[in-house]
Amino acid sequence: MSRRPTSPNVQPHAAATADFPWLAGAMLAVEASEVIRLRLEKFARGDQDSSYEAQLMVGEKIVAAFEAAASLCAGASAEAIVGRYREHVAANARRLSA
Secondary structure: OOOOOOOOOOOOOHHHHHHHHHHHHHHHHHHHHHHHHHHHHHHHHOOOHHHHHHHHHHHHHHHHHHHHHHHHOOOOHHHHHHHHHHHHHHHHHHHHHO
């Protein structure tokens, strides 16, 4: 494993995921579990839009899977695909936390 010099513009977690490629996957799992918790709370409360949330969740998963497959076919790295999934998860966490 080679050490890459870090510049002041690089976030510490970005350098860590470069040195430890499995870390991004582990972070995705942790972040996704938080979104699952937020969704389960919404469903348990019986919010008016909980059925919409369920439909949105399924649709987002299908779109994300097709996006990942297309990226893979276009030659994207696993790191890029996991990074994109993390962006989707972060957007869901922001939306559900509001």
